[in-house]
Amino acid sequence: MKRLLMALALVPVLAMAAPAIARAQDAPKGDPAAGARAYSGKLCRMCHGEDLEGGFGMDLAGRNITYKQFLRAIRQPWSLMPQYNESQLNAQMAADLYAYIKSKPAGKEPSHWHWPQPPSSAPLGQRIYINVGCGQCHEPENKFARMWLGEHAKEVNYEYFKKQIYQHTAKWPRGSMGDYNPDRLPEMMLKEIYQFLVVDLGVRASIGGGITIAEQAGGNTTYKLTVSNRGVKDSGATAEGLTVFVRIPEGAKVVSGTGPGYKGQQSLKSLGLEPGLAVATHPNEQGVTPRPPADLAGDVVVWKLPKLVASDKAELTFTLVGAPNEALVKAMDGSTVHWEKPGRTPFGQKLAYRDVRTPDKGDHERLGLPRLP
Numbered sequence: 001m002k003r004l005l006m007a008l009a010l011v012p013v014l015a016m017a018a019p020a021i022a023r024a025q026d027a028p029k030g031d032p033a034a035g036a037r038a039y040s041g042k043l044c045r046m047c048h049g050e051d052l053e054g055g056f057g058m059d060l061a062g063r064n065i066t067y068k069q070f071l072r073a074i075r076q077p078w079s080l081m082p083q084y085n086e087s088q089l090n091a092q093m094a095a096d097l098y099a100y101i102k103s104k105p106a107g108k109e110p111s112h113w114h115w116p117q118p119p120s121s122a123p124l125g126q127r128i129y130i131n132v133g134c135g136q137c138h139e140p141e142n143k144f145a146r147m148w149l150g151e152h153a154k155e156v157n158y159e160y161f162k163k164q165i166y167q168h169t170a171k172w173p174r175g176s177m178g179d180y181n182p183d184r185l186p187e188m189m190l191k192e193i194y195q196f197l198v199v200d201l202g203v204r205a206s207i208g209g210g211i212t213i214a215e216q217a218g219g220n221t222t223y224k225l226t227v228s229n230r231g232v233k234d235s236g237a238t239a240e241g242l243t244v245f246v247r248i249p250e251g252a253k254v255v256s257g258t259g260p261g262y263k264g265q266q267s268l269k270s271l272g273l274e275p276g277l278a279v280a281t282h283p284n285e286q287g288v289t290p291r292p293p294a295d296l297a298g299d300v301v302v303w304k305l306p307k308l309v310a311s312d313k314a315e316l317t318f319t320l321v322g323a324p325n326e327a328l329v330k331a332m333d334g335s336t337v338h339w340e341k342p343g344r345t346p347f348g349q350k351l352a353y354r355d356v357r358t359p360d361k362g363d364h365e366r367l368g369l370p371r372l373p
């Protein structure tokens with residue numbers, strides 16, 4: 001009788017031990033440090049907080065979930081988290097992420113949303129866009145994706161856009177945005193987002209460029225400036241009315257310049273254009289994004305080009321007296337390529353909760369700075 005009771009008492013213990021062993025086995029060995037890098041690189045931090053303390057998504061630090069539950073959460077999310085598949089986030093990366101979550105102690109107060117909710121006066125499409133989570137990664141206006149869409153401007157319609165959301169990984173197999181599930185993010189909502197981003201704000205031309213050091217000779221330095229339209233030939237948006245300007249420090253002497261539309265040295269103020277901002281500014285309590293005052297002091301080297309068509313680039317150079325140094329590179333910060341068309345739409349001009357990195361008229365992008373030898 002005593003024996004039987006002991007045996008019975010053991011049953012629940014054994015029953016509990018079995019899944020515990022299975023659990024320990026099904027979690028592959030992960031490296032928390034690699035997990036921390038994936039957490040940042042795959043942009044989990046935008047929703048779950050820099051320290052896994054939570055934000056738009058729940059807190060993950062020290063969360064008591066099994067590896068199976070973790071895999072389910074990322075492969076088939078329960079609600080509005082994008083779904084990450086094997087090509088974007090492989091088994092090793094998943095194990096590393098899991099180890100990272102397990103290594104972090106819980107307890108920190110949840111953080112705020114990375115980008116706050118727009119006020120109720122904001123356009124419906126923008127409110128949905130932020131409230132379903134897109135805006136946590138993409139900021140108030142999806143500046144970057146509207147540029148990627150601009151690379152295929154002639155093909156972009158609702159069907160094209162929809163594919164980039166529901167079958168995102170087809171074009172970006174190793175990207176950081178997962179696929180969205182139409183059951184969780186219904187087309188009814190996606191159509192409003194499309195209206196806001198693509199119809200009302202419009203796609204942007206994909207223009208970018210950078211400055212490099214080409215040559216140092218006879219006490220002078222020649223800098224090369226490449227400005228390209230990354231759009232796909234015959235499909236991408238054409239930029240019209242471009243002004244390229246490079247900021248130079250006070251007292252710098254321009255020896256010469258080459259390339260189409262070279263205009264030489266001028267004061268930045270005389271151009272009537274503002275340098276691009278490095279980071280997006282958050283809106284205030286009223287949901288209005290104030291533009292920080294621009295520093296218009298000093299001179300710039302200027303080129304004006306009538307247009308830059310998709311897949312084309314302009315190669316420009318300028319030569320300054322003296323060797324490059326850190327102060328010079330710092331002074332060049334804010335060098336910008338501005339274009340008149342396609343620019344901010346009247347709808348965009350009225351938007352209060354907005355991205356002030358783009359100007360009120362036209363559009364622009366900052367130029368990459370040279371690296372010192």
Ligand code: HEC
Nearest residue numbers: 042043044047057063065070073077078079080081097133
């Ligand atoms: C767009 C915001 C967003 C991003 C980006 C995001 N998540 Fe989530 N996550 C959520 C939301 C919202 C939930 C709540 C449940 C759901 O939507 O599936 C969640 C739930 C989870 C859960 C489930 C937690 C539990 O206890 O059930 C895990 C684990 C998780 N996320 C991990 C990740 C990882 C890892 C990444 C990056 C690869 C990531 N998330 C990226 C929003 C996000």
Ligand code: HEC
Nearest residue numbers: 042043133134137145148149164165172175176177180193
């Ligand atoms: C986890 C951060 C994140 C979230 C959340 C997110 N995106 Fe993205 N999105 C990206 C990144 C990063 C890219 C660039 C491609 C990549 O790495 O997957 C991108 C690319 C895009 C593109 C460009 C596709 C192309 O090449 O034409 C569009 C459009 C887009 N996102 C729209 C959205 C919309 C709409 C939502 C919400 C339903 C959303 N994104 C949610 C990070 C995110």
